[in-house]
Amino acid sequence: MITQKEIAQMCGVSTSTISNVLNGKRKVSEATRQRVLDVVKKTGYQPNYFAQGMRKQKTNIIGIIAEDLIQFSSPPIIERIMAYCEDMHYRTILINMRMYDKWLNTWYNDEKKLQSVLKPAISELLSIKVDAIMYVAGHARVVNCFPDDFEIPAIVVYAYSKSPKFTSIVIDDEKGGYDMAKYLVSMGHEKIGVIAGTADNLHTRKRLSGFRKALKEGKVPYNPKWVRYGDWKRGSGHQLAEELIREDVTAIFCMNDEMAAGVYDYLYENGMKAGEDISIAGYDNMEISGYLKPALTTNEISFSQIGIKSAELMIKALTDGYETKKGKEIIKVPCRIIERDSVKRIK
Amino acid sequence: MITQKEIAQMCGVSTSTISNVLNGKRKVSEATRQRVLDVVKKTGYQPNYFAQGMRKQKTNIIGIIAEDLIQFSSPPIIERIMAYCEDMHYRTILINMRMYDKWLNTWYNDEKKLQSVLKPAISELLSIKVDAIMYVAGHARVVNCFPDDFEIPAIVVYAYSKSPKFTSIVIDDEKGGYDMAKYLVSMGHEKIGVIAGTADNLHTRKRLSGFRKALKEGKVPYNPKWVRYGDWKRGSGHQLAEELIREDVTAIFCMNDEMAAGVYDYLYENGMKAGEDISIAGYDNMEISGYLKPALTTNEISFSQIGIKSAELMIKALTDGYETKKGKEIIKVPCRIIERDSVKRIK
DNA sequence: TTGTAAGCGTTATCAA
DNA sequence: TTGATAACGCTTACAA
Numbered sequence: 001m002i003t004q005k006e007i008a009q010m011c012g013v014s015t016s017t018i019s020n021v022l023n024g025k026r027k028v029s030e031a032t033r034q035r036v037l038d039v040v041k042k043t044g045y046q047p048n049y050f051a052q053g054m055r056k057q058k059t060n061i062i063g064i065i066a067e068d069l070i071q072f073s074s075p076p077i078i079e080r081i082m083a084y085c086e087d088m089h090y091r092t093i094l095i096n097m098r099m100y101d102k103w104l105n106t107w108y109n110d111e112k113k114l115q116s117v118l119k120p121a122i123s124e125l126l127s128i129k130v131d132a133i134m135y136v137a138g139h140a141r142v143v144n145c146f147p148d149d150f151e152i153p154a155i156v157v158y159a160y161s162k163s164p165k166f167t168s169i170v171i172d173d174e175k176g177g178y179d180m181a182k183y184l185v186s187m188g189h190e191k192i193g194v195i196a197g198t199a200d201n202l203h204t205r206k207r208l209s210g211f212r213k214a215l216k217e218g219k220v221p222y223n224p225k226w227v228r229y230g231d232w233k234r235g236s237g238h239q240l241a242e243e244l245i246r247e248d249v250t251a252i253f254c255m256n257d258e259m260a261a262g263v264y265d266y267l268y269e270n271g272m273k274a275g276e277d278i279s280i281a282g283y284d285n286m287e288i289s290g291y292l293k294p295a296l297t298t299n300e301i302s303f304s305q306i307g308i309k310s311a312e313l314m315i316k317a318l319t320d321g322y323e324t325k326k327g328k329e330i331i332k333v334p335c336r337i338i339e340r341d342s343v344k345r346i347k
Numbered sequence: 348m349i350t351q352k353e354i355a356q357m358c359g360v361s362t363s364t365i366s367n368v369l370n371g372k373r374k375v376s377e378a379t380r381q382r383v384l385d386v387v388k389k390t391g392y393q394p395n396y397f398a399q400g401m402r403k404q405k406t407n408i409i410g411i412i413a414e415d416l417i418q419f420s421s422p423p424i425i426e427r428i429m430a431y432c433e434d435m436h437y438r439t440i441l442i443n444m445r446m447y448d449k450w451l452n453t454w455y456n457d458e459k460k461l462q463s464v465l466k467p468a469i470s471e472l473l474s475i476k477v478d479a480i481m482y483v484a485g486h487a488r489v490v491n492c493f494p495d496d497f498e499i500p501a502i503v504v505y506a507y508s509k510s511p512k513f514t515s516i517v518i519d520d521e522k523g524g525y526d527m528a529k530y531l532v533s534m535g536h537e538k539i540g541v542i543a544g545t546a547d548n549l550h551t552r553k554r555l556s557g558f559r560k561a562l563k564e565g566k567v568p569y570n571p572k573w574v575r576y577g578d579w580k581r582g583s584g585h586q587l588a589e590e591l592i593r594e595d596v597t598a599i600f601c602m603n604d605e606m607a608a609g610v611y612d613y614l615y616e617n618g619m620k621a622g623e624d625i626s627i628a629g630y631d632n633m634e635i636s637g638y639l640k641p642a643l644t645t646n647e648i649s650f651s652q653i654g655i656k657s658a659e660l661m662i663k664a665l666t667d668g669y670e671t672k673k674g675k676e677i678i679k680v681p682c683r684i685i686e687r688d689s690v691k692r693i694k
Numbered sequence: 695t696t697g698t699a700a701g702c703g704t705t706a707t708c709a710a
Numbered sequence: 711t712t713g714a715t716a717a718c719g720c721t722t723a724c725a726a
Contacts, residue, residue: 001473001498003703014713019705029711046474050406051703053397054718069426079416082443091471094441096429124438126348127393151348261638268640291608291635293615350719361697366721376695398719401702 002045010039022047053129061091062314063125063133065118069096071138072286073158073303078136080307081157088315093128095121099138111144118145126151132314135159140170140202153317157310160202160330167317169310172332173203176299177210180281183337184251185218188346189279192220193249194227195240195259204229207255207283230259237262250346251279257286257298260342264292274342285338294341305333349392357386369394400476408438409661410472410480412465416443418485419633420505420650425483427654428504428661435662440475442468446485458491465492473498479661482506487517487549500664504657507549507677514664516657519679520550523646524557524600527628530684531598532565535693536626539567540596541574542587542606551576554602554630577606584609597693598626604633604645607689611639626690630682641688652680 008015013032020026021036028036039045053059062085066074078094085092097117099107107113125133132152135145137159144162146154156168184192194211197204208227215222226249230236237259244252245266254260260282267274274280275294282289285300309331355362360379367373368383375383386392400406409432413421425441432439444464446454454460472480479499482492484506491509493501503515531539541558544551555574562569573596577583584606591599592613601607607629614621621627622641629636632647656678 001476005703015703016705016714017712020712023705025705027711032711046470048401048476048703049474050397050400050476051718052705054395054401054702054720055704055706057718059397069422069429075416075422079443079445079448082416083445083448086445096426098426098430098433101426101430123393127396129348129395129397264638264640286634288635288638291638293611293640352719362720363698363722364696367696370721372722374695379695395719398702399721401704401718402720402722404702 001048002043003048004045007036007039007043007045010043011036057129059091059129059131060089061093061128061130062318063128063130064092064094064136065121065125065133066094066096066136067138068098068100069094070100073301074136074138076303077157077307077310080304081134081136081311084308084311085315090131090315090318093125093130095124097121108139108141114143122146132318134310134314140173142202153314155310155314155317158306167313167329167331169306169313169331169333171301171306172334173206174210174213175332176283176335177207178214179210179335179337180207180253180283180299181211181214182218184253184279184281184343185214185220187251187279187343189251190220191223191247191249191251192226193244193247193252195237195244195252195254195263196227196229197232197255199229204255211253230255230262232256232258234258234262234265238266241266245278249278251281251343253281253283255283257282257284257289257296260296260298261288261292264296275344279343279346281343283335289338289340292342297340297343298338299335300338301335302333309333348395349390351392351394354383354386354390354392357390358383404476406438406476406478407436408440408475408477409665410475410477411439411441411483412468412472412480413441413443413483414485415445415447416441417447420648421483421485423650424504424654424657427651428481428483428658431655431658432662437478437662437665440472440477442471444468455486455488461490469493479665481657481661487520489549500661502657502661502664505653514660514676514678516653516660516678516680518648518653519681520553521557521560522679523630523682524554525561526557526682526684527554527600527630527646528558528561529565531600531626531628531690532561532567534598534626534690536598537567538570538594538596538598539573540591540594540599542584542591542599542601542610543574543576544579544602546576551602558600577602577609579603579605581605581609581612585612588613592625596625598628598690600628600630602630604629604631604636604643607643607645608635608639611643621689622691626693628690632685636685636687639689644687644690645685646682647685648682649680656680 004015004018008018018036021028021033082092103113133154134157136157137143140159142162143159145156148163148165154166156166161168196208212222226247228240230240241263260280263280282296282298285298289296289298351362351365355365365383368375368380429439450460480501481504483504484490487506489509490506492503495510495512501513503513508515543555559569573594575587575590577587588610607627610627629643629645632645636643636645
């Protein structure tokens with residue numbers, strides 16, 4: 001590949017002149033400037049990125065570490081991050097840790113497994129001399145990503161940073177649960193079942209706490225028997241639907257769309273229909289929710305908002321100095337209820 | 348960040364010794380080796396990637412250019428490519444062109460739009476000195492990715508390379524259409540409607556040609572009136588379902604699951620049921636197909652196979668010399684019919 | 695077995 | 711306005 005030196009020879013000037021033309025760092029006579037630009041264009045010269053990086057000690061690259069690219073939340077978040085960075089003239093480099101591929105579902109709370117792939121990923125990015133690192137989690141939990149004395153700005157996306165030194169961007173689960181309960185109550189429901197996620201999960205706990213708060217405000221009774229814990233999978237929705245229907249609830253709030261689909265399975269098998277015989281609400285607004293019959297009312301998580309917000313913060317930190325390191329900040333992105341046909345107004 | 352020079356000082360040896368220990372290039376006495384390794388470990392020293400790359404003129408990085416990361420096919424393909432490359436000790440760097448974000452649906456056949464983002468993407472990868480480039484398309488068509496005299500090995504994934512110099516990995520659409528027709532005929536259907544994709548689309552044409560071939564072999568009449576062209580969207584499935592049902596077909600082959608979902612919409616509105624009143628088959632095996640009721644029989648595209656296959660080829664080309672440049676090869680990855688509940692045996 | 699020194703392609707500093 | 715030169719951190723040929 002052609003180098004600056006060759007361009008310099010072809011133009012009959014020194015390499016510093018080429019460099020100066022290309023970077024506009026100092027005055028170069030219009031004549032030589034044009035000559036240089038012509039040759040650069042003709043030859044298709046591209047500065048060697050490594051040489052530049054080495055000399056400047058600054059790369060304008062932001063590293064992204066994704067827990068798992070095939071987690072459904074990851075592509076839209078990362079897509080927006082990349083878009084924003086590109087607009088701000090930063091490059092991005094993505095490392096996909098592929099946690100699911102490596103350990104299926106057994107890594108969520110296994111610190112050792114996480115660190116065994118996270119450390120090399122961080123090392124790699126540091127050796128590439130990225131300006132900052134964005135950690136994109138696959139789902140919310142407290143996660144120990146970076147050491148307190150981490151040498152570059154960093155941010156935790158879609159999970160809570162264990163260390164208070166790093167800003168986190170998460171969804172507002174508490175408000176999400178609260179809003180959904182408010183909505184169901186406003187539709188006349190007073191016996192509301194919940195198919196929650198796993199009991200120790202952060203999403204689960206926060207959504208449930210918001211849910212209870214709204215019931216209290218609405219003076220609607222809360223019955224712990226109406227709260228069942230699933231495993232986020234379709235099958236558990238099916239199973240718990242049966243239990244809750246036996247309790248005579250008029251509505252079921254499922255903490256994800258997949259379990260809601262499991263409820264639909266149960267209804268289908270038993271000749272019942274969501275939005276008629278019982279009301280169903282989901283969470284996530286995954287693609288499937290618009291394809292269920294009747295279409296599922298659910299709480300949309302705006303992954304693009306999460307992506308944009310975190311990229312903005314990251315770049316602001318980079319421009320303003322290392323502000324993110326000053327202290328923890330937890331940014332909460334709100335969810336939004338998408339009203340479809342699975343919740344019926346009663347009474 | 349700590350450099351090799353500092354490590355050398357701390358160990359009381361020269362930098363070349365450090366380098367040799369780290370790369371195992373020549374004999375170093377066990378004593379110094381240990382001493383060096385200890386210090387490296389203690390300090391967390393990481394070689395500077397830029398300096399290495401510059402010196403070695405070899406990066407072991409494979410560049411991936413994705414047309415669109417949020418196209419549903421892209422994440423699983425890319426995930427597998429990354430996995431395979433990682434196993435083979437190659438790094439990957441991903442550039443997402445975000446075509447959809449930039450131009451919605453208007454870029455498919457717009458060479459100018461494509462080139463306006465592809466050229467900078469390629470330049471960037473070349474200036475990073477990647478060893479090879481993999482182009483990951485969002486959907487099949489003939490695409491003009493690289494100039495014939497491209498300087499590094501390259502491969503086109505999920506689309507057909509215009510230039511015969513580059514290998515393409517695509518799905519076997521012809522066989523896909525053939526298999527589906529065979530299957531429907533084997534279930535007793537003789538009046539089979541088709542909701543095809545857009546008429547000029549490569550997927551459409553190849554699937555249709557396979558479809559006709561199978562009908563011919565099965566001595567089942569082919570009626571052009573039973574073939575309708577949609578736009579791959581749900582709405583067109585809905586609309587064309589009505590037209591085909593009026594033609595009294597007993598089965599409808601939809602060229603993607605989304606249009607099949609549109610057919611379901613129509614059936615639902617009219618009190619009909621797939622797999623009972625009429626048989627429906629889809630294509631893609633998207634997530635939704637397992638959530639439709641009754642679950643949709645469809646032709647699965649194995650994106651992971653595509654990813655693995657292309658990564659294998661790429662790395663083989665890199666190891667064996669630049670074989671990919673020798674001549675065009677079109678690798679076809681077969682689809683696989685997933686039998687669910689939407690196709691009924693008749694007669 | 696180890697050290698010295700050149701060189702990879704840029705940019706920044708200094709001198710002209 | 712321009713050019714020579716050093717320096718970035720590493721690997722490798724050659725010398726010791």
